[in-house]
Amino acid sequence: PVATNHVPGAGDANGEAEQDEKELSAAEQSLLRKKLSNQLVATKADLEILQKDPNSPLYSVKSFEALNLKPELLKGVYEMGFNSPSKIQETALPTLLADPPMNMIAQSQSGTGKTAAFVLTMLSRVDTSKPYTQCICLSPTFELALQTGKVTEQMAKHMTSLKVCYAVRGERVSRGQKIDSHIIIGTPGTLLDWCIKFKVIDMKRVDVFVLDEADVMIATQGHQDQSIRIQKTLRKDCQMLLFSATYEQDVMQFAKAVVPNPVIISLRREEESLSNIKQYYINCKDKEAKFQALSNIYGAITVGQSMIFCHTRRTAAWLCEKMIAEGHAVALLSGELTVEQRAAVIERFRDGKEKVLITTNLSARGIDIEQVTVVVNFDLPVNTQHQADCETYLHRIGRTGRFGKNGIALNFVDGHRSMQILKCIESHFNRAINKLDAEDFDEIE
Ligand code: ADP
Numbered sequence: 001p002v003a004t005n006h007v008p009g010a011g012d013a014n015g016e017a018e019q020d021e022k023e024l025s026a027a028e029q030s031l032l033r034k035k036l037s038n039q040l041v042a043t044k045a046d047l048e049i050l051q052k053d054p055n056s057p058l059y060s061v062k063s064f065e066a067l068n069l070k071p072e073l074l075k076g077v078y079e080m081g082f083n084s085p086s087k088i089q090e091t092a093l094p095t096l097l098a099d100p101p102m103n104m105i106a107q108s109q110s111g112t113g114k115t116a117a118f119v120l121t122m123l124s125r126v127d128t129s130k131p132y133t134q135c136i137c138l139s140p141t142f143e144l145a146l147q148t149g150k151v152t153e154q155m156a157k158h159m160t161s162l163k164v165c166y167a168v169r170g171e172r173v174s175r176g177q178k179i180d181s182h183i184i185i186g187t188p189g190t191l192l193d194w195c196i197k198f199k200v201i202d203m204k205r206v207d208v209f210v211l212d213e214a215d216v217m218i219a220t221q222g223h224q225d226q227s228i229r230i231q232k233t234l235r236k237d238c239q240m241l242l243f244s245a246t247y248e249q250d251v252m253q254f255a256k257a258v259v260p261n262p263v264i265i266s267l268r269r270e271e272e273s274l275s276n277i278k279q280y281y282i283n284c285k286d287k288e289a290k291f292q293a294l295s296n297i298y299g300a301i302t303v304g305q306s307m308i309f310c311h312t313r314r315t316a317a318w319l320c321e322k323m324i325a326e327g328h329a330v331a332l333l334s335g336e337l338t339v340e341q342r343a344a345v346i347e348r349f350r351d352g353k354e355k356v357l358i359t360t361n362l363s364a365r366g367i368d369i370e371q372v373t374v375v376v377n378f379d380l381p382v383n384t385q386h387q388a389d390c391e392t393y394l395h396r397i398g399r400t401g402r403f404g405k406n407g408i409a410l411n412f413v414d415g416h417r418s419m420q421i422l423k424c425i426e427s428h429f430n431r432a433i434n435k436l437d438a439e440d441f442d443e444i445e
Helices: 026-036 071-079 087-096 114-125 142-155 188-197 214-218 223-232 249-258 287-300 313-325 339-350 390-397 416-429
Strands: 047-051 104-108 135-138 164-167 183-186 208-211 239-244 263-267 277-283 305-310 330-333 356-360 372-377 407-413
Touching (some): 026 142, 026 339, 047 087, 071 142, 087 104, 087 114, 087 263, 104 114, 104 249, 114 135, 114 208, 114 239, 135 188, 135 223, 142 183, 164 188, 183 188, 188 223, 214 223, 214 239, 214 249, 223 249, 239 249, 287 407, 305 313, 313 330, 313 356, 330 339, 339 356, 372 390, 390 407, 390 416
Parallel strands (some): 104 239, 104 263, 135 183, 208 239, 277 407, 305 356, 305 372, 330 356, 372 407
Antiparallel strands (some): 047 263
């Protein structure tokens, strides 16, 4: 994800005040992605093995049968609609399930099958005839813990004697109580209380320790230390696993601090590129003129689905109203919506219920909507210093190899400043952005 340097109250290029546009936290973004993803993200990137155990060669599997899972677990996996392991699972699962257990750090973008991989590992290792906790999974938030719990319960549908519980805020335990759940999924703060203050878990009997969403974890104050304190209570030979969507230096450092002698695998995100995008700019004197041009475009050409980016919530709401008045089916994704509301808006758009999605930059961060063919920068992306934000530009209109399709980007320019920004973007990517006449759109048909 792009780093935020958003300062509330900073004006936009038109001198308009930025209206309390709130960016989702890393944890909320992750939750939104989970709520939206119902299938694997396809990727052409190759899995990289960054570190391996010299004594045990890594191998990969092409089927779930090859893993010798308990029949009731295999049944659950198939009932979830998983026919074969995802790219990361092909290599991760044999290592995760190996005996003696190996520690692992795995990085790949969301939607590539990490959760399914570690849930499968916990379920495969747990012995439900023993009435104590054998697996612990740490998640950054209550909501994310519940999300993992859902996957666990689904996959364990036929493991009828399995008990799962949640160590999250609101779940009370009392000193001296012994938890008989085989798997505990929780947040670091509550889990630390359970194991150190209330002593309701015998940490020495835990066989699998999972740290999920490590990148989100380290973005949350206190989680890093709490996770390390929990990890220290475990046996040396407890299997320790860490998963992360990104793999920056700070994540890497944290990962190595909590997971000793790991196998490290990484499936890097495919680079976005502008190579099959036609880029244009249109000169307009002001906001009204931009709207007029937009209206002409939607009238003149058949646009499949499009996204329109505005700098402020106010512009986005204004534009939305104007377009609806013209009879367009428009959805608005903006800063004041909750994660659930955002997920609902995006889902409707994905299902084609609306053809146009108007959004602000911050609201759309990190969301991939594949079927969009036209992207309109109603306002060019700028950072808080009002300089061209090329990274955001690329993310708005760029495509990865997996989407492949051709696309069109339309950039509105209103004056000298925004022309400079456009030139900056053009030279940064070294790809021409051609002028389009606001009256004549034949060229883009
Ligand atoms: P991540 O944890 O990397 O975000 P998930 O494990 O949540 O990825 O998987 C993303 C989506 O793909 C989920 O909807 C999940 O049910 C599905 N999925 C995971 N593994 C497989 C698989 N082997 N085959 C088909 N679908 C899968």
